[in-house]
Amino acid sequence: GAVVSQHPSWVICKSGTSVKIECRSLDFQATTMFWYRQFPKQSLMLMATSNEGSKATYEQGVEKDKFLINHASLTLSTLTVTSAHPEDSSFYICSAPGLAGGGQYFGPGTRLLVL
Amino acid sequence: QQQVKQSPQSLIVQKGGISIINCAYENTAFDYFPWYQQFPGKGPALLIAIRPDVSEKKEGRFTISFNKSAKQFSLHIMDSQPGDSATYFCAARSGAQKLVFGQGTRLTINP
Numbered sequence: 001g002a003v004v005s006q007h008p009s010w011v012i013c014k015s016g017t018s019v020k021i022e023c024r025s026l027d028f029q030a031t032t033m034f035w036y037r038q039f040p041k042q043s044l045m046l047m048a049t050s051n052e053g054s055k056a057t058y059e060q061g062v063e064k065d066k067f068l069i070n071h072a073s074l075t076l077s078t079l080t081v082t083s084a085h086p087e088d089s090s091f092y093i094c095s096a097p098g099l100a101g102g103g104q105y106f107g108p109g110t111r112l113l114v115l
Numbered sequence: 116q117q118q119v120k121q122s123p124q125s126l127i128v129q130k131g132g133i134s135i136i137n138c139a140y141e142n143t144a145f146d147y148f149p150w151y152q153q154f155p156g157k158g159p160a161l162l163i164a165i166r167p168d169v170s171e172k173k174e175g176r177f178t179i180s181f182n183k184s185a186k187q188f189s190l191h192i193m194d195s196q197p198g199d200s201a202t203y204f205c206a207a208r209s210g211a212q213k214l215v216f217g218q219g220t221r222l223t224i225n226p
Contacts (some may be wrong), residue, residue, distance in 0.1 A: 004158075006158075013185065032212060033213075034212075034213070041219075041221075042218075042219070043216045043217065043218050043219050044159070044204070044205060044216045046213060046214070049213070055140070060160045091156075093158050093159070095158075095214075097212045103147070103149045103160065103164050104149075104212070104214055105157045106151075106158035106160070106161075107158050108157055108158045109158045110155070111156070
């Protein structure tokens, strides 16, 4: 199946700093990628849709100025958590659609801990 | 209308038994229904998926049953093994490839 990677796998940062998370499709091109957030023992919540060559579209309630998304190429999307605070601590996961009509393939996730 | 309701929240099954997880949806525009398996600290992995024009799909020990009129679908895991212990999510795809996830089921298979 299609492979999606994320980097870093985990990050610890101080409150007020910014953190960048990369999502790459390794063996296929993705004009669209999705970013999710998952709190412990909860389901995945879609944050935004990353579109190559255009602005990301954010779900209701997600601050676009706080969660900056850039889809620089057909294989790379980045999520930057700006001025991170402890409440931003979570598991961030990206995904990309596979072949036409198929499912989404998820990255391994990035654990963010803001102290 | 965009919700997918999943039950049970947790499930304990003896080794060799059948694990059954159920999901229900409201939006008839959903066109694709995947199931994902997630281990702690890992991203979800696509397990099996079905389209609404099919009533059942089987892949190895995993079977999806789909009831379009009732707007329900379920995952059956036959001969459940301890390695199947994980959290399972059903999902439904709407337009623009977006997925709506169920709440998840934590499955424990006792040896």
